[in-house]
Amino acid sequence: xxxxxxxxxxxxKDSLCNFQALMVMLIYPLVAFVMITALGSEDGxxxxxxxxxxxxxxSFAPLVTASNILSEEKEKGTLRxxxxxxxxxxxxxxxxxxxxxxxxxxxGSAFLAMDVFTRDxxxxxxxxxxxxxxxxxxxxxxxxxxxxxxxxxxxxxxxIGLVTALLPMLARFNESLDRAARYLYSGQxxxxxxxxxxxxxxxxxxxxxxxxxxxxxxILFRKKGLE
Amino acid sequence: xxxxxxDKVTRSFGAKQVLGGVSLQIEKGxxxxxxxxxxxxxxxxxxxxxxxxxxxxxxxxxxMNCGRIGREVYRRTGAVLDNCGLYERLTCMDNMKLFAxxxxxxAARIAEVLREVGLNGSERLRVRSLSKGMRQRLQLARAxxxxxxxxxxxxxxxGLDPATAEEIHALMRRLRENGTTLFLTTHNMDEAYRLCDRxxxxxxxxxVEEGQPAAxxxxxxxxxxxxxxxxxxxxxxxxxxxxxxxxVAALMRxxxxxxxxxxxxxxxxxxxxLTGKELTQ
Ligand SMILES: Nc1ncnc2c1ncn2[C@@H]1O[C@H](COP(=O)(O)OP(=O)(O)OP(=O)(O)O)[C@@H](O)[C@H]1O
Ligand SMILES: [Mg+2]
Numbered sequence: 001x002x003x004x005x006x007x008x009x010x011x012x013k014d015s016l017c018n019f020q021a022l023m024v025m026l027i028y029p030l031v032a033f034v035m036i037t038a039l040g041s042e043d044g045x046x047x048x049x050x051x052x053x054x055x056x057x058x059s060f061a062p063l064v065t066a067s068n069i070l071s072e073e074k075e076k077g078t079l080r081x082x083x084x085x086x087x088x089x090x091x092x093x094x095x096x097x098x099x100x101x102x103x104x105x106x107x108g109s110a111f112l113a114m115d116v117f118t119r120d121x122x123x124x125x126x127x128x129x130x131x132x133x134x135x136x137x138x139x140x141x142x143x144x145x146x147x148x149x150x151x152x153x154x155x156x157x158x159x160i161g162l163v164t165a166l167l168p169m170l171a172r173f174n175e176s177l178d179r180a181a182r183y184l185y186s187g188q189x190x191x192x193x194x195x196x197x198x199x200x201x202x203x204x205x206x207x208x209x210x211x212x213x214x215x216x217x218x219i220l221f222r223k224k225g226l227e
Numbered sequence: 228x229x230x231x232x233x234d235k236v237t238r239s240f241g242a243k244q245v246l247g248g249v250s251l252q253i254e255k256g257x258x259x260x261x262x263x264x265x266x267x268x269x270x271x272x273x274x275x276x277x278x279x280x281x282x283x284x285x286x287x288x289x290x291m292n293c294g295r296i297g298r299e300v301y302r303r304t305g306a307v308l309d310n311c312g313l314y315e316r317l318t319c320m321d322n323m324k325l326f327a328x329x330x331x332x333x334a335a336r337i338a339e340v341l342r343e344v345g346l347n348g349s350e351r352l353r354v355r356s357l358s359k360g361m362r363q364r365l366q367l368a369r370a371x372x373x374x375x376x377x378x379x380x381x382x383x384x385x386g387l388d389p390a391t392a393e394e395i396h397a398l399m400r401r402l403r404e405n406g407t408t409l410f411l412t413t414h415n416m417d418e419a420y421r422l423c424d425r426x427x428x429x430x431x432x433x434x435v436e437e438g439q440p441a442a443x444x445x446x447x448x449x450x451x452x453x454x455x456x457x458x459x460x461x462x463x464x465x466x467x468x469x470x471x472x473x474x475v476a477a478l479m480r481x482x483x484x485x486x487x488x489x490x491x492x493x494x495x496x497x498x499x500x501l502t503g504k505e506l507t508q
Contacts, residue, residue: 006328010314010321017316017353077312081369084277084306085329086298227279 003087007095011069015103024064025103028057029110036114048172050116051193054125056165057108058132059186063161064154066100066140070226071153074144079226089226097137104133121196128192131206135185136164138213145220185209228255230289230377230408231276237283238271238432245271247432248284255376258399258409260419260440262494263429264506269412270309272429273381276410277306288377302330305370306379307363313354319365320350323372330373337372343401344368345394360391367395371402378402380411384418396422416494416506420444426494430502440494447500448492456486464490 015021032053036046073079082092108129111117117125140157147153168190171181181187188205192198231253238246245268253259261269274280276288278296286293291300314322323337341347344364354362363383370378380399384392399409399422413419419426420440427437436443453471455463457478465471467489478484498506 002331003329006325009328010317010325013321014314014316076315077308077310078314080279080308081311081313081326082329084301084304084311085326085373086301087329088298 003091004095004098007082007087007092008099011096011099021065021068024061024068025107028053028061029107032111032114036116047116050111050114051190052169054108054111054129054193055132055168055186055190057111058104058129058189059136060161060165061107062100062104062133062136063140063143063164064157065103066096066137067143067147067153067157068140068150069096069100070141070144071147071150074147074226075149083226089221092226093141093221097141100137100140101130101133104137105129108133117193117196124192124196124198127198128189128202132186132189135206135209135213136161138210138217142213142217142220145217145224145226229253230255231259231410232287233272233276233284234286235284236272236275236286238268238275238280245432246275246282249429249432249434251427251434251437253408253410255408256403256406257424258403258411258422260423260426261410261412261429262414262416262419262426262498262506263412264414264498264504267429268432269414269429270381273306273308273379273410273412274310277304277308277379279310302373303375304377304379305373305375306381307366307370307383308379308381311366313362313365313369315355316353318351318353319346319357322354322365323369326369326372332372340368340372343371344398360387363387363391363395367398371407375407377408377410380409382412382414384413384415392418414506416498420494428494428498428501430498430504435501436497443497444492444494447497451492452490454486454488454490455484458483458485 032050035049035053039046039049070079079092083089112122112125139160143153143157143160147156164184164186167177167181167184168187171178171187171190181190182201183205185205188202192202229252231251233249233251236246236249237244249272261272263269271280275282275286276293278293278300281294288296289300289303314325319341320337323341327334327337338347341350344367346361346364346368349357349361354365357365367383384395387395396418399411403409411423423440425438426440426443427434429435438446451467453465453467453475455465455475455478457463465474475484475487492500495506498504
């Protein structure tokens with residue numbers, strides 16, 4: 001428990017000194033805030049923007065953050081130092097995942113405050129954001145395990161993040177993209193944010209992605225460890 | 228009691244064999260030096276001992292197979308290795324606090340260790356602003372924070388100025404006096420000679436000589452030389468054999484002897500004789 005607490009405190013302090021990491025976590029809420037402030041009362045438009053940026057936030061930010069943290073610790077050898085003090089690899093992964101998910105939700109809560117999501121939609125929105133944060137974090141850890149250093153991790157995480165984050169937005173303008181986005185977890189998140197209602201389809205897609213990503217993470221971890 | 232035991236340890240990377248059957252024992256409370264040129268396999272051996280690399284043969288620390296060491300062994304060992312970094316954006320104190328918290332160690336002990344390595348007053352500096360010597364001290368502070376019984380140091384003074392290196396040597400001696408066993412690698416023969424109780428010379432993955440540094444030199448230098456400078460400025464090198472005593476005596480009688488040194492082979496020369504290669508290059 002003290003180890004988890006120590007890792008969490010380290011990560012908070014480190015992230016606060018890391019401008020790039022802060023930007024990744026804050027950029028979408030900030031842009032959304034600027035947009036709705038600029039658009040004012042044109043309701044339909046501001047709702048769409050907030051949904052779009054909230055989807056991007058939940059799918060892009062945790063993916064890039066998780067992969068960056070893990071790959072930087074590998075590159076700098078700090079993870080090796082932790083392991084050599086007896087921190088288990090599983091303990092490390094769990095602590096870092098909790099950190100990334102919590103920060104995503106914390107910064108993502110700004111979207112709830114933007115007055116676009118009515119109170120009765122809040123629970124569904126929060127659930128969708130939580131699912132997005134967890135799945136993207138799992139994907140980020142997979143990328144981190146596969147990458148030797150930060151630039152390799154970014155080279156993989158940014159394209160994946162852009163596809164998951166942008167496809168739901170593009171799907172609004174193209175029907176075949178919309179059909180494809182249905183099978184993407186971020187596509188489902190976008191739908192829930194739009195409608196404010198959780199659906200069976202959403203639950204099914206989330207379950208499938210959870211199983212797939214957790215299995216992928218387990219396989220990669222078994223094969224490559226955290227070296 | 229042997230704390231580290233290696234028996235015919237081998238390790239290859241692809242087709243390249245880096246360690247070809249290394250056998251060693253390290254006793255409690257000694258400073259053991261592994262001496263060898265760049266690429267000899269020193270770091271590879273340390274990585275095996277710290278459980279980071281698998282190997283052939285048997286490698287044990289505290290009687291535990293190195294391939295399976297876990298928390299209990301890590302709590303009894305410390306390491307200053309190239310591949311164990313510091314958190315660059317955090318301060319010295321935050322770096323230390325993290326590891327202290329993991330080891331359940333008090334803040335008072337952090338202050339004590341920082342004083343020990345000469346970093347008191349630098350607690351609030353960020354690691355990225357530290358000089359190389361200060362980083363090395365901080366790594367050392369982190370490694371000894373939990374008072375480990377066995378400390379691994381991979382080239383702890385390479386690239387440091389002589390004064391800082393000497394301070395680190397002094398710290399290593401203090402640690403030995405307190406009962407810590409030290410395993411260090413170096414290609415600095417002077418460091419090995421002055422600091423280590425025992426050394427092993429590693430060459431292309433094989434131990435070519437092992438023992439006390441002075442004893443090794445004596446073993447390989449029955450044929451030491453005398454270097455003589457005469458008052459005419461002439462340099463003479465004579466094998467120190469009985470028949471040359473008369474030459475020296477004659478120079479002294481004539482008042483022509485300005486300086487005389489006995490040139491016993493140092494570890495570098497021994498290494499050169501054993502392997503045909505320079506130790507440092
Ligand atoms: N991960 C690796 N993959 C392939 N080859 C490696 C690896 N690690 C080490 N080697 C090779 O093993 C040999 C020994 O390397 P090692 O780092 O153990 O040498 P060293 O004695 O520590 O040298 P130095 O004094 O330069 O640190 C080198 O030829 C190196 O190229
Ligand atoms: Mg080395």
